[in-house]
Amino acid sequence: MNLFLTGRAVSYLFNGKLAYDKKQKPLPYPLIGQKERAELGCLFWDKTEFEVQDKTEVGSMLKTPKLPIWLTCVNDVYGVLFCTIPDLLSHWRKEHRFCLFYFTGQASQIQGTKLTIDNRSGRNDPDGDDEEQKIPSLERCILTKWPDAVVNWNGTSPFV
Structure with a gap:
């Protein structure tokens, strides 16, 4: 996936290089992640990692692409999320309110x-946790980039 997105075959989605584990012990070899912003980005959410300590970390280099x-x-379903405003990520004020379009290519998504x-x-x-469980997985994925965002599905029933 990294090769497709960035043109570099690195094993991890986080930024930079990790030489130490969470207990500050040196790793046998450094783990290499993203070194620069990519043209296209990546967002990840998996419900099986919801309460796990070692979650898949996507760094800002992929969360904030050039386009x-x-x-x-999202839960092992790949899709494309995009905005028709090409300079959306060039200034924080443009991220106040905007639209995103989502396609999976799956038969369950008619439009x-x-x-x-x-x-x-x-x-x-x-x-409560009950309310937390009701947030759709795609919305949780979007919240990894914009944590305080309110997502309006515009009448579409959340399907991912």
Whole structure:
């Protein structure tokens, strides 16, 4: 996937190089991640990692690509998430309110999905775990890039 997105075959999605583990012990060999921003990005969410300590980490080099196009992997379903505003990621104010389009190519998705992302008002944190479980996986994937965003599905039933 990294080779496709960046033209470099590295094994990890995080930024830079890791020479130490979480306990600050040296690794036998450094783990190499992304060194620079890519043209296309990547967003990842897997429900099996929801409560796991060692989650797959996607670094800012892939979360903030040069173009607003992301390959997504949501619960092992690949898709494309994109914005039609080419300079969306060039200034933080452009990220206040915008639309993203999502396609998977799966038979269950009859038409493209238009999502409205609103970062202006902030997300209300749910009080209980029951509310937390109701957030659709695609929305959780989007929240890895914009953590306080409110995602409006515009009448489409969340399917991922």
